[in-house]
Amino acid sequence: MRLPIHMTTTRLLLLLTILQAFIVTSCKQTNSIIPNEFHETVLPKIGSNEWYSVNYSQNSFSVNIANEKLKIEQVKEINKCELKITGGTLVRINRGEWGGKLTFKPADTTKKAIEIKSGNIKYIFNFKNKIYFIEGLAHDGYSEGAIFELNKQNDNFTFTKLVDFDDAPEALAIYKNKFFIATYKNFYIIQNFKKDLIFNDAFWSGLYPNSIAVLDEKNVFLGIRSGIAKLDLINKTLKFYKYEK
Incomplete structure (x- = not known):
């Protein structure tokens, strides 16, 4: 009917x-999910007056997800972090242009620390029962980095380069077995150690990405100088939320 x-x-x-x-x-x-003091702003063009304004900002913000909510905090510079493994602790030091290193500190205090690699070590982490570290440096026109797998046999360490970057890795998040990596000016998805460039020459060049928080692939947040960026990896769009209080 x-x-x-x-x-x-x-x-x-x-x-x-x-x-x-x-x-x-x-x-x-x-x-x-974006706090009121962060206002959506037109993406600043690199080298413009607006870009210089945010580049010179004294405020930098980190992002993370807690209880499925976005949390934003003022950046606290951390030059050293540790990862406990069998037999001792891996210690990474990153002092930017002044160098850094990755060392192993044995649990047996009668043994000396072992320097594994010199360089600016950004991250050390476990993934699928293996140990990896990321190295990177952007300074005075130089910008490079890489992902390495670390192997340990007794107190002997070796490492293998898996992924090379022509731009310094700055921030890392792991989501559904994918590495999300923000470099000095780009953004990559790494799956099975193959890199896929998602954003190239992004507006955050010179704004020093420091952290990535992921709700899902349409809601990825990047902590940077002067505010945060929101990335939609499905539609490949960017938004910039500037801190204004």
Whole structure:
């Protein structure tokens, strides 16, 4: 039996109203995770007055996810971090242009520390029961880095380079067995140690990415100088939220 025309129209209008409410609610949910003191701003063009303004900002922010919510904090510079492994502790030191190193500190205090590699070690971490570290440096026109696998047999260490970058890795997050890596000016997804360039020459060049927080692939957040960036890796779009209080 055919419905009267006015009933069909009424149902259609009701459906459109529900759909519109869903879209508005979804947008509000996305925006509500950004604190009020961070305002969406046009992406600054590198080298512009706006870019220099954020580049000279004294505020840098880190991002992380806690209880499925975005948390933003003022950056606290950390030059040293540790990873406990069998037999002792791996210690990484990164002092930027003044160098750094990766060392192994044995649990047996009668043994001396072992220097594994000199260089600016950004991260050391476990992934699928293996140990990896990331090295990178951007300074005075130089910008390079790499991902290494670290192997240990007793107190002997070797390492193998797996992924090379022509731009210094700055921030790392692991999501669904993928590495999300923000470099000095680019953004990569690394899967099975093959890199896929997602954003090239992004506006954060010179704004020193320091952390990545992931809700899902459409909601990836990057802590940078003067604010945060929001990355949609599916649609490959960027937004910039500047700190203004």
